[in-house]
Amino acid sequence: MSEGMQPLGGIRVIECSTWGFGPLAGLMLGDLGADVIKIESPTRPDGARTLVWGGGMDQRMPDGRGVTYETMNRNKRSLALDLKSPEGVRIIKELVRGADIFLENYRPGVMDRLGVGYEALRQVNPRVIYAAACGYGFKGEETERPAFDPVGAARSGLMWAAGTPDDPPVWINRALADMSGGATLAYGILAALAARERHGVGQRVEVSHIMATLWLQHWGVGNALAKGMDEWPRFDRRKAPNPMFNWYRCADDEWIMLSIADDERDWPKFCEAMGLQHLRDDTRFRSRELRAQHCEEAVRILDEVFATQPRAAWEGQLRTQPDLIFDRVQHVGDLLDDPAVRANAYIVEVDHPRYGSLPFLNHPVTLTETPASIRRVSPELGEHTREVLQEELGYEPEQVAELVAAGVVA
Secondary structure (H helix, E strand, O other): OOOOOOOOOOOEEEEEOOOOHHHHHHHHHHHOOOEEEEEEOOOOOOHHHHOOEEOOEEOEOOOOOEHHHHHHOOOEEEEEEOOOOHHHHHHHHHHHHOOOEEEEOOOOOHHHHHOOOHHHHHHHOOOOEEEEEEOOOOOOOOOOOOOOHHHHHHHOOHHHOOOOOOOOOOOOOOOHHHHHHHHHHHHHHHHHHHHHHHHOOOEEEEEEHHHHHHHHOHHHHHHHHHOOOOOOOOOOHHHOOOOOOOEEEOOOOOEEEEOOOOHHHHHHHHHHHHOOHHHHOOOOOOOHHHHHHOHHHHHHHHHHHHOOOOHHHHHHHHOOOOOOOEEEOOOHHHHHHOHHHHHOOOEEEEEEOOOEEEEEEOOOOOOOOOOOOOOOOOOOOOOOHHHHHHHHOOOOHHHHHHHHHOOOEO
16 A cells, blocks of 8 residues: 555545445545545445345355455545434534545435535535435436446446347446446536636536446447437447457457458458458458458358367467557456556555455546545554544544444544
8 A cells, every 4th residue: 555645646535425426436546545434324334344145146245245345445534423313414614624625426405404405514514515416317207216236227328338239228236327427527527616616616426327338338328419310329240340340259268359440451460360361352352342242251260270279379469460450358356467557556465454365456547747546545443533523623532432332423
């Protein structure tokens, strides 16, 4: 874990969020050096802490703790606080008075009813940036509907993006709606910080599952809308109009992805690298239009050819032509030994007090002078309650003990 000059050093975030959408935004701000204080109920904390099943897999670490909590809440301090109590609301307002950002992903209206919505908090701190996330947007009849990642993927059209034209809708169990939502929310917060620096104003930042996941599909959705199409078609590898923009199974049951877009220029080079010189001038494949017309035949031939050798052999042959763009189709486990991942430290080893050395995804942006860093692992519930109350708000130990006895904090 590293320290040093940080882009958001001195920025304080009060985070009231759960699961993935809000917590990922808080994590990204924390990586950049912000002091993120995560607020959780003493009796009903973030559900990710104890998640058992998610995405069709067991989500528990060896000791039963939810892995989603571990991966979404590094670089944060935990304050266990009952927001349904008057004292809890008063403490939140005290924290916001000296904070820069308030981050929440509860259903619209919840924070208002608790007394810590945007209008209430801007009275305490007019420069506060209030970042809110929800499923269906903050206007319209559906705004208060509950939402989780799968419904964001469904409502945004993402479930029709994967699979072949004959498949039913496909849910990609990587929480793409949550992850795109969290990254987009962090982007909005940074924009609001820049605006405050330039114009001196705080403001409310809003991001929804639907819009963030539409933006994730900007190429397909944007192009379909511009062309007046009802749907951006799913890709059918059996009918790839450009057979060099497709993926193929090799003899060792591994796959290789070709991404050779300039098919007019590169078809002869590809045939040369593959040892298929006889196809270069085949009347069926002599031009872009002909290859598209006879695409099923071309894909069928290449399927048979790729199946004759292991992937490594084909990689070696394709590298004989430096302009050809291709790569292996990897599994998550392959990433630990991936040379580009290792060289760029995209995955880093972190010393965890519970689990020893653990691989974590690094921050996605490299900043050469003010780098992001992983300084804390995800906190225990209420791990920093006493620290925050005493050091940040000036409470005496006796006052903290009284709040603990009353169940306001833990």
